[in-house]
Amino acid sequence: MARSYSVYDVFTDSRLAGNPLAVIFDAEGLSDEAMQAIAKEMNLSETVFVLPPQNPTHTAALRIFTPGRELPFAGHPTVGTAIALAERAHAMHGGDVDLVSVLDERVGPVRCAIRLRQKRASFAEFDLPRKSQQIVLPLDKADLANALSLKITEVGFENHVPSIWSAGVPFLLVPVHDLGAAERLEFDPQLWEKTAPFVDGALASAFVYCRGGINHTAKFHARVFPIGMGITEDPATGSAVAAFSGAINHFDRLTDGHHPLIVEQGIEMGRPSFIHLHIDVDGGEIANARIGGQAVRIASGIIEL
Numbered sequence: 001m002a003r004s005y006s007v008y009d010v011f012t013d014s015r016l017a018g019n020p021l022a023v024i025f026d027a028e029g030l031s032d033e034a035m036q037a038i039a040k041e042m043n044l045s046e047t048v049f050v051l052p053p054q055n056p057t058h059t060a061a062l063r064i065f066t067p068g069r070e071l072p073f074a075g076h077p078t079v080g081t082a083i084a085l086a087e088r089a090h091a092m093h094g095g096d097v098d099l100v101s102v103l104d105e106r107v108g109p110v111r112c113a114i115r116l117r118q119k120r121a122s123f124a125e126f127d128l129p130r131k132s133q134q135i136v137l138p139l140d141k142a143d144l145a146n147a148l149s150l151k152i153t154e155v156g157f158e159n160h161v162p163s164i165w166s167a168g169v170p171f172l173l174v175p176v177h178d179l180g181a182a183e184r185l186e187f188d189p190q191l192w193e194k195t196a197p198f199v200d201g202a203l204a205s206a207f208v209y210c211r212g213g214i215n216h217t218a219k220f221h222a223r224v225f226p227i228g229m230g231i232t233e234d235p236a237t238g239s240a241v242a243a244f245s246g247a248i249n250h251f252d253r254l255t256d257g258h259h260p261l262i263v264e265q266g267i268e269m270g271r272p273s274f275i276h277l278h279i280d281v282d283g284g285e286i287a288n289a290r291i292g293g294q295a296v297r298i299a300s301g302i303i304e305l
Helices: 032-042 075-089 141-147 179-184 189-195 238-252
Strands: 002-010 019-024 046-051 060-065 097-105 108-116 122-127 133-135 163-166 170-175 205-211 220-225 257-265 273-282 285-304
Touching (some): 002 075, 019 032, 019 285, 032 060, 046 075, 060 075, 075 097, 075 108, 075 238, 075 285, 133 238, 163 238, 179 205, 205 238, 238 257, 238 273, 238 285
Parallel strands (some): 060 097
Antiparallel strands (some): 002 019, 046 060, 097 108, 108 122, 122 285, 163 170, 205 220, 257 273, 273 285
């Protein structure tokens, strides 16, 4: 059976930047094993399989696979697929379009707002299906520094210390002193496996961050090293930034109100990505948070399976 697919570069308005995503349309009839094999064949950080939703008022159901395993939720597949489905549905419209869609993921329904604009990259943002929660486990700062090939004095800044947070997918967040440390670090997966804890049955992946950015619009600079997903480093990780929202509010003690932030990622990989994070705080707690970004289609084709 011939199945159409598209490849999008996500969290960027430029082709050959951001985080590439394969979207397989009309994925009905594919087994779990076939989906995993296709994701491995695509060899991108994630491949999405689009299925009919169980709720007819929703837009689609998604299955999200890395080359190594399935994920219950991920940010750049959500943004990229929301845009891909909207562009596919409104290909003949020819004008600006604003719409809302609901995508069913393993973590639950995800509400997305999409903006299609003529001669500009499309934009989508989604409400976090789960608020970020801290997972308190013992962490050894020296061991984490060794796993990143950094000095122990380079781990942490201001009151930010290593911590674990999850908004559906857990990440071990490691603050580093500055951009120099973030650029210079060398991730050692063997040492990481010895020091990082297991969370929800899997080893926690590394989200390394510092304040500021190469781009003047970025409030934070980040690097992500996934564990057990078949990739070495990820150029843009919306689920990690979703988890990071909790740490930002916790350590920076955000005032009540709306806080728009941009997190840059993928700079060291030559795939600059810009993830929009909006945090609404009420009574010192996160009332709502959203992840957003642009995406551009770079390829389309047919899978003959």
